[in-house]
Amino acid sequence: xxxxxxxxxxxxxxxxxxxxxxxxxxxxxxxxxxxxxxxxxxxxxxxxxxxxxxxxxxxxxxxxxxxxxxxxxxxxxxxxxxxxxxxxxxxxxxxxxxxxxxxxxxxxxxxxxxxxxxxxxxxxxxxxxxxxxxxxxxxxxxxxxxxxxxxxxxxxxxxxxxxxxxxxxxxxxxxxxxxxxxxxxxxxxxxxxxxxxxxxxxxxxxxxxxxxxxxxxxxxxxxxxxxxxxxxxxxxxxxxxxxxxxxxxxxxxxxxxxxxxxxxxxxxxxxxxxxxxxxxxxxxxxxxxxxxxxxxxxxxxxxxxxxxxxxxxxxxxxxxxxxxxxxxxxxxxxxxxxxxxxxxx
Amino acid sequence: xxxxxxxxxxxxxxxxxxxxxxxxxxxxxxxxxxxxxxxxxxxxxxxxxxxxxxxxxxxxxxxxxxxxxxxxxxxxxxxxxxxxxxxxxxxxxxxxxxxxxxxxxxxxxxxxxxxxxxxxxxxxxxxxxxxxxxxxxxxxxxxxxxxxxxxxxxxxxxxxxxxxxxxxxxxxxxxxxxxxxxxxxxxxxxxxxxxxxxxxxxxxxxxxxxxxxxxxxxxxxxxxxxxxxxxxxxxxxxxxxxxxxxxxxxxxxxxxxxxxxxxxxxxxxxxxxxxxxxxxxxxxxxxxxxxxxxxxxxxxxxxxxxxxxxxxxxxxxxxxxxxxxxxxxxxxxxxxx
Numbered sequence: 001x002x003x004x005x006x007x008x009x010x011x012x013x014x015x016x017x018x019x020x021x022x023x024x025x026x027x028x029x030x031x032x033x034x035x036x037x038x039x040x041x042x043x044x045x046x047x048x049x050x051x052x053x054x055x056x057x058x059x060x061x062x063x064x065x066x067x068x069x070x071x072x073x074x075x076x077x078x079x080x081x082x083x084x085x086x087x088x089x090x091x092x093x094x095x096x097x098x099x100x101x102x103x104x105x106x107x108x109x110x111x112x113x114x115x116x117x118x119x120x121x122x123x124x125x126x127x128x129x130x131x132x133x134x135x136x137x138x139x140x141x142x143x144x145x146x147x148x149x150x151x152x153x154x155x156x157x158x159x160x161x162x163x164x165x166x167x168x169x170x171x172x173x174x175x176x177x178x179x180x181x182x183x184x185x186x187x188x189x190x191x192x193x194x195x196x197x198x199x200x201x202x203x204x205x206x207x208x209x210x211x212x213x214x215x216x217x218x219x220x221x222x223x224x225x226x227x228x229x230x231x232x233x234x235x236x237x238x239x240x241x242x243x244x245x246x247x248x249x250x251x252x253x254x255x256x257x258x259x260x261x262x263x264x265x266x267x268x269x270x271x272x273x274x275x276x277x278x279x280x281x282x283x284x285x286x287x288x289x290x291x292x293x294x295x296x297x298x299x300x301x302x303x304x305x306x307x308x309x310x311x312x313x314x315x316x317x318x319x320x321x322x323x324x325x326x327x328x329x330x331x332x333x334x335x336x337x338x339x340x341x342x343x344x345x
Numbered sequence: 346x347x348x349x350x351x352x353x354x355x356x357x358x359x360x361x362x363x364x365x366x367x368x369x370x371x372x373x374x375x376x377x378x379x380x381x382x383x384x385x386x387x388x389x390x391x392x393x394x395x396x397x398x399x400x401x402x403x404x405x406x407x408x409x410x411x412x413x414x415x416x417x418x419x420x421x422x423x424x425x426x427x428x429x430x431x432x433x434x435x436x437x438x439x440x441x442x443x444x445x446x447x448x449x450x451x452x453x454x455x456x457x458x459x460x461x462x463x464x465x466x467x468x469x470x471x472x473x474x475x476x477x478x479x480x481x482x483x484x485x486x487x488x489x490x491x492x493x494x495x496x497x498x499x500x501x502x503x504x505x506x507x508x509x510x511x512x513x514x515x516x517x518x519x520x521x522x523x524x525x526x527x528x529x530x531x532x533x534x535x536x537x538x539x540x541x542x543x544x545x546x547x548x549x550x551x552x553x554x555x556x557x558x559x560x561x562x563x564x565x566x567x568x569x570x571x572x573x574x575x576x577x578x579x580x581x582x583x584x585x586x587x588x589x590x591x592x593x594x595x596x597x598x599x600x601x602x603x604x605x606x607x608x609x610x611x612x613x614x615x616x617x618x619x620x621x622x623x624x625x626x627x628x629x630x631x632x633x634x635x636x637x638x639x640x641x642x643x644x645x646x647x648x649x650x651x652x653x654x655x656x657x658x659x660x661x662x663x664x665x666x667x668x669x670x671x672x673x674x675x676x677x678x679x680x681x682x
Contacts, residue, residue, distance in 0.1 A: 060533035060534065060535060061504075167621055168390075169621070197560060198560065198601055198604050198605055199389065199600060199601060199604045199617060199618040200621075201606070202603075202604035202606070202615035202616070202617040202618075203617045205606065205615055206614055206615055209614075224533065224534065225534075225606075226534065227605075227606040227607050227608065228606050230606075230608055230611055231606045231610050250611070254608065265534060265535060268534040268535045268537065268538045269538075270541075270561070270564055270566055270567045271566065271567065272562070272563050272566055272590070273566065274566045274569075274586040274587045274590055275587060277566075277567055278538055278541075278542065278567065279542075281538050281539040282535065282538070283535040283539075284539065285489070285505070286503035286506065286533070286536055287503075287533070289503075
């Protein structure tokens with residue numbers, strides 16, 4: 001009888017579980033009247049995720065974090081770039097097949113309702129993936145019940161329910177159970193708690209951290225909420241308009257942010273102390289339209305440190321500390337920033 | 346203080362009637378708001394916070410809603426005022442901003458036209474004069490290149506600018522009371538703080554009273570003078586922002602604070618509130634939070650706890666809280682600071 005097995009660790013502990021190189025997605029837009037334009041939703045993304053770590057991606061709407069997650073999940077085809085999973089290229093001859101890759105990489109979305117089939121009971125939804133991978137129905141359903149137990153939903157009470165009979169928090173638990181059903185090694189969590197109330201958010205975050213221990217999982221955790229990312233992530237990647245602004249260990253990003261955008265994001269958090277309220281917004285304006293991003297550094301239009309060089313050349317991601325990189329002329333020595341003139345607004 | 350508070354609600358109940366069930370979303374609220382005061386109603390989904398806010402303008406769907414109790418806003422009795430006169434209150438004395446400016450603004454008219462329309466309707470001024478005032482308002486809410494933006498349609502603006510345009514429309518007639526229903530929830534972090542600071546400065550400049558509904562404790566901390574915590578249709582804790590955030594008394598408020606992720610929780614398990622809020626279709630006796638409360642006793646389940654006053658200006662619906670020595674008039678829920 002076929003049975004799903006945890007895929008073996010092929011590369012050993014030193015081999016990153018996921019390596020993404022130069023990943024890009026350009027969406028064509030525009031019409032016959034306005035001519036062809038492209039949105040560079042993700043424009044050259046490099047990242048690595050070590051085994052059993054949690055990488056957090058933060059950024060504002062339109063920065064490309066959700067497009068990045070869908071590219072990594074292979075839900076949409078990239079314009080450029082490659083993905084290496086545990087040392088094997090994804091979707092190329094001699095590498096790991098797309099079907100096998102998608103079994104080992106699972107995803108949980110923000111909207112818990114629209115990501116479940118409303119016509120399937122939740123045990124059927126959870127059993128669906130394993131059945132596609134050849135597990136007999138009875139066995140897949142039995143496994144679904146175990147998983148419901150693991151995510152804190154009593155199978156006797158919930159297994160036969162439909163998605164609309166559950167609360168948002170319960171549905172998100174079902175989505176997590178479904179993601180676990182194929183014994184994945186990497187789970188992409190795209191804003192998994194953003195739609196939940198605070199008290200439920202805490203329950204789901206605790207559950208995610210428990211499951212990570214229990215099943216030895218690796219997480220890619222995408223969120224706009226810096227507090228949540230600080231809570232769960234080992235390393236943090238900050239995105240701005242399709243590019244990486246800064247990446248580094250959680251401690252370094254939150255205690256010693258290097259990129260002016262990271263600092264501004266951190267300073268935009270409500271202070272949680274009513275006697276020390278913010279008096280000045282750290283940034284003015286909204287993020288620019290990704291259809292027509294600023295030249296050079298994409299953040300320069302909102303940056304207090306911007307100089308001429310920032311408009312003329314786009315900064316590359318450069319190492320500025322231990323495993324800590326930032327894409328900013330102002331923080332990289334020898335970038336020419338020191339000799340450049342202040343921008344005339 | 347002179348005479349009446351700006352908002353005065355006593356025993357306000359709002360029920361929604363359908364064929365299947367009657368849901369009492371707001372179940373007896375007493376509330377006072379002074380002129381120029383900012384009150385945050387803090388609660389999770391289904392706590393009745395938005396329904397309370399809508400009740401102040403009688404915006405809940407007619408024919409399906411039953412409102413009882415007493416409710417007066419700026420001297421108008423909202424319970425009895427006829428519909429015809431209500432439209433003179435809406436927008437002029439009390440106005441409202443919503444979470445989603447895209448659905449609150451009319452997509453087929455320009456921003457400038459929509460602001461001017463409000464002014465013409467309430468102030469009876471000419472179109473030319475209204476256009477001039479609309480420009481001033483856009484400048485007041487710090488929209489860059491305001492003159493050009495007057496001719497913009499809602500879809501041509503970014504989320505932050507749309508929210509600013511909606512605020513401009515809401516304050517166009519200098520209302521005495523501004524109602525805000527999660528106006529920053531849909532915005533990015535760097536834009537949210539801009540809008541909060543804008544609202545704070547406008548509130549001080551215009552001396553408006555503001556009732557701000559949010560689920561986010563941090564947002565309440567940035568803007569509110571007082572916080573009212575709602576749970577299952579009732580206010581369970583009320584006090585100044587500093588008091589409530591420094592020393593919450595109600596177990597639900599304490600639970601919310603513990604469950605809020607912030608810097609410093611990394612590596613620790615979050616304390617959670619077990620279970621889920623009650624189903625308001627079924628009436629219940631006693632404290633609505635008792636099934637989720639680790640301190641609950643039989644007395645909690647027997648009857649709804651009355652307000653206790655553990656300090657000046659504070660009120661908590663929990664039998665474990667002791668009244669402070671300070672004398673309070675028992676009918677006055679919200680002592681003025």
